[in-house]
Amino acid sequence: MTRLPRLVPLLGAAAISATIAAACTPQSQAAPTDQEVSSALVNNVVLPSYKKLVNATEELENALGKLHEDPTDANLEAARKQWKATRKTWEITETWAYGPAETDDFDPNLDDWPVSHKELAEALAMDDFSEETFAKLDTTGRGFHGIEYVLFSVDKASDLTKQQLDYLHVAVEDLEANAKGLLAAWSGNDGFGKADVEADPARTVSDILEGMTGCLDEVANGKLGGALEAGKDELESTFSGNTGADVVSNLTGVRVAWQDSKLQALVKGQDAVLAQALTDQLNTAISLAEALPARLNDKLEAPATREQIEDLMAAIIAAMETTESVSEKLG
Amino acid sequence: MRLRHPTNKLLLACLAILIVIGLGALIESERPVWAGDPHRPAGDMTVFKRGFSTFETPAEGLTKAEFDRHAETDPLFEKSHVPLDGHAGAGLGPIHNAKACSSCHVLNGRGKPIAGQSLFRVALKDGGGTQPVPDIGFQLQDKAIFGHSPEATVERTWIEKEGLRELQTRITQPDGTELSSQTIARSLRIAPPMIGMGLLEAIPESDVLANADPDDQDGDGISGRPVWTIDSDGKRKIGRFGWKALAASVNQQSANAYRDDMGLTTATGPNTTLTVDGSPADISWEELDGVTYYTQTLGAPATAETSDSPLMRQGSALFDQLQCASCHVPSHRTGNNPNAVAKVINNQTIWPYTDLLLHDMGPGLDDGVAEEGLSSSSEWRTAPLWGIGVTQRVNRKASFMHDGRARTIEEAILWHGGEADKARERYQALPQRKKDQLLAWLNQL
Numbered sequence: 001m002t003r004l005p006r007l008v009p010l011l012g013a014a015a016i017s018a019t020i021a022a023a024c025t026p027q028s029q030a031a032p033t034d035q036e037v038s039s040a041l042v043n044n045v046v047l048p049s050y051k052k053l054v055n056a057t058e059e060l061e062n063a064l065g066k067l068h069e070d071p072t073d074a075n076l077e078a079a080r081k082q083w084k085a086t087r088k089t090w091e092i093t094e095t096w097a098y099g100p101a102e103t104d105d106f107d108p109n110l111d112d113w114p115v116s117h118k119e120l121a122e123a124l125a126m127d128d129f130s131e132e133t134f135a136k137l138d139t140t141g142r143g144f145h146g147i148e149y150v151l152f153s154v155d156k157a158s159d160l161t162k163q164q165l166d167y168l169h170v171a172v173e174d175l176e177a178n179a180k181g182l183l184a185a186w187s188g189n190d191g192f193g194k195a196d197v198e199a200d201p202a203r204t205v206s207d208i209l210e211g212m213t214g215c216l217d218e219v220a221n222g223k224l225g226g227a228l229e230a231g232k233d234e235l236e237s238t239f240s241g242n243t244g245a246d247v248v249s250n251l252t253g254v255r256v257a258w259q260d261s262k263l264q265a266l267v268k269g270q271d272a273v274l275a276q277a278l279t280d281q282l283n284t285a286i287s288l289a290e291a292l293p294a295r296l297n298d299k300l301e302a303p304a305t306r307e308q309i310e311d312l313m314a315a316i317i318a319a320m321e322t323t324e325s326v327s328e329k330l331g
Numbered sequence: 332m333r334l335r336h337p338t339n340k341l342l343l344a345c346l347a348i349l350i351v352i353g354l355g356a357l358i359e360s361e362r363p364v365w366a367g368d369p370h371r372p373a374g375d376m377t378v379f380k381r382g383f384s385t386f387e388t389p390a391e392g393l394t395k396a397e398f399d400r401h402a403e404t405d406p407l408f409e410k411s412h413v414p415l416d417g418h419a420g421a422g423l424g425p426i427h428n429a430k431a432c433s434s435c436h437v438l439n440g441r442g443k444p445i446a447g448q449s450l451f452r453v454a455l456k457d458g459g460g461t462q463p464v465p466d467i468g469f470q471l472q473d474k475a476i477f478g479h480s481p482e483a484t485v486e487r488t489w490i491e492k493e494g495l496r497e498l499q500t501r502i503t504q505p506d507g508t509e510l511s512s513q514t515i516a517r518s519l520r521i522a523p524p525m526i527g528m529g530l531l532e533a534i535p536e537s538d539v540l541a542n543a544d545p546d547d548q549d550g551d552g553i554s555g556r557p558v559w560t561i562d563s564d565g566k567r568k569i570g571r572f573g574w575k576a577l578a579a580s581v582n583q584q585s586a587n588a589y590r591d592d593m594g595l596t597t598a599t600g601p602n603t604t605l606t607v608d609g610s611p612a613d614i615s616w617e618e619l620d621g622v623t624y625y626t627q628t629l630g631a632p633a634t635a636e637t638s639d640s641p642l643m644r645q646g647s648a649l650f651d652q653l654q655c656a657s658c659h660v661p662s663h664r665t666g667n668n669p670n671a672v673a674k675v676i677n678n679q680t681i682w683p684y685t686d687l688l689l690h691d692m693g694p695g696l697d698d699g700v701a702e703e704g705l706s707s708s709s710e711w712r713t714a715p716l717w718g719i720g721v722t723q724r725v726n727r728k729a730s731f732m733h734d735g736r737a738r739t740i741e742e743a744i745l746w747h748g749g750e751a752d753k754a755r756e757r758y759q760a761l762p763q764r765k766k767d768q769l770l771a772w773l774n775q776l
Contacts, residue, residue: 098438099383102437103438103725103726103727105447105448108411108434112411113411114413116413116423116476116477118413118414118416118422119414119476119477119478122478123477136477136478137477138430138474138477139411140411140413140430192727196727203382203724206382207382207383210380210382210383210384213384214384221402222406226406
């Protein structure tokens with residue numbers, strides 16, 4: 001676990017000044033009900049996010065299709081750019097990964113980690129790479145990181161083998177199918193959104209808070225803490241150098257769940273100071289994450305970078321502790 | 332008041348008898364059947380939370396150092412294993428059922444009876460299910476790493492029958508040969524929840540044996556048989572974990588799961604990197620010990636109702652009256668082990684609702700696999716019930732019994748047979764209001 005209280009007094013002061021301002025602001029709107037929070041989570045947060053994910057995977061499929069047909073450096077660069085854009089739409093959903101993403105195995109199919117280098121190398125060494133070959137790969141050879149491993153493995157497009165291009169073509173179709181499956185699992189009257197979440201609004205608030213806590217913990221102690229202890233190979237998205245962007249997306253997702261589900265407004269109705277403190281801490285954490293150097297994995301050993309990461313971890317942990325306070329407050 | 336008429340005296344006497352009987356019945360139906368605080372099933376390790384992450388929440392009562400170690404070892408449970416370079420067969424597989432503990436124990440809860448979250452145990456029907464299937468063994472590995480073939484693939488079909496469902500399977504080997512259901516028994520197993528295992532491990536063996544009655548000498552129709560097994564430390568102990576109680580300790584259960592479910596061998600001790608047969612281990616002792624520690628320091632959720640609530644009183648009384656509690660023994664006390672991995676495991680009154688013993692559950696649950704003769708094919712360890720009400724909160728389509736055939740807790744009750752025949756019949760004879768009470772009580776565990 002972490003032991004990084006260096007920035008905490010600073011964060012505390014910022015939170016206090018902001019909360020004083022918040023406490024002085026008149027509350028003009030009634031706090032939303034559990035049902036409103038529940039509906040907002042499903043219809044304003046989750047479904048739009050998975051629709052964006054599906055659209056992005058379709059665009060990635062187009063980009064990789066172009067690369068497959070015409071493996072130029074420009075098409076390689078476009079595909080890499082689209083991979084990062086698609087990745088952003090997925091990482092933002094981490095907070096609401098509970099439900100079908102976790103229980104129906106969409107998460108490992110889309111985002112298993114680490115990559116099984118040995119199996120991928122063997123599969124890509126076959127004379128032909130077909131859908132049958134792909135079917136023999138487990139989730140550690142598929143998903144975002146399988147595609148990333150191949151797409152970012154070469155210096156130039158002409159270095160990509162036919163097997164690698166074929167792999168990318170099949171793998172992105174699988175990625176898209178899983179994104180669509182996840183959206184479908186939340187959609188419709190029998191979907192998780194309506195049949196489970198909206199049908200039992202009393203549970204939604206605690207679910208969101210548990211999801212926020214889980215995501216903050218995963219980022220601080222898993223992704224960042226693990227990398228500080230074990231080195232850059234532990235960093236997810238290390239091949240593309242996208243780890244910092246992943247972290248920003250994760251934290252942004254926490255803020256989206258907090259604000260766009262109307263949970264923030266609900267908490268504000270009970271404790272405006274606490275609500276504002278959490279908002280401020282999330283904003284601080286996101287700002288610190290945005291300030292991380294690009295290609296974080298390559299700069300992990302630099303003292304200044306490590307200090308930045310430690311500060312970010314402290315900020316995330318402060319937000320996590322406040323989220324837990326909110327949970328206790330709401331009972 | 333003076334009673335002037337003998338009839339009045341008679342009436343008073345009758346009234347007194349009725350009061351005594353009535354009060355007795357009242358006390359019988361609402362007595363605190365078991366002393367203590369069932370609202371806190373894991374004692375000081377109880378987790379006060381009933382959401383989707385409940386089973387993943389570290390136990391209460393850990394010291395700072397214990398909590399930190401729990402957090403450090405948590406990723407081991409979620410770690411996706413992959414094939415590695417090094418010794419032959421290093422890393423995952425080559426054949427396996429899952430690549431991570433969390434693949435089947437979804438969010439630390441029950442898995443669903445689907446491929447990827449469950450597995451099949453198999454045995455030859457000849458010999459009463461005690462003999463392994465040639466070239467397969469006792470467990471069917473339905474996955475393989477790239478370049479290898481799984482032992483077989485399984486087609487699962489659920490057949491509806493009088494409101495319940497039963498599984499039919501078609502097991503096909505890579506060469507297209509189908510394993511005959513006439514000669515080969517198959518037993519689907521879902522992963523149980525990972526809660527309170529450090530506490531179950533800490534119940535003194537003598538207390539477990541005190542509930543055993545293998546020859547039913549008291550004539551109540553309930554036996555309860557301990558499984559004796561050799562633990563990973565080489566000592567003979569009572570089996571406590573798994574659907575058939577084959578593992579005596581969390582360490583052994585973890586090592587078995589690495590070996591059988593993931594194709595990962597484990598080191599035999601802290602000072603060696605070798606397995607029991609002298610080959611290099613895939614999983615170091617440190618890692619095995621870590622995942623064991625993580626498991627031992629998970630608690631169990633508080634019940635939704637407090638101990639003094641009417642539902643808690645009525646439900647637990649019904650549970651007792653139906654004699655469910657004869658096997659699902661409600662409460663135990665953990666021992667005092669100076670070497671316990673966390674101090675809070677010691678001296679706890681816990682409410683797991685199990686006796687950790689095997690019981691004959693009748694032909695309906697007899698799927699023909701007798702686990703190397705350590706159990707008969709119709710015998711199952713009494714499943715702990717703590718946290719059962721949170722099952723579908725964690726994994727919404729998770730189901731019950733060893734193979735997930737029961738979609739609801741009531742279906743699970745209706746599948747009880749053998750030694751539990753009478754308890755099931757008593758349940759079926761209850762008026763709907765009482766059934767609802769019992770189910771509501773179970774759902775708040």
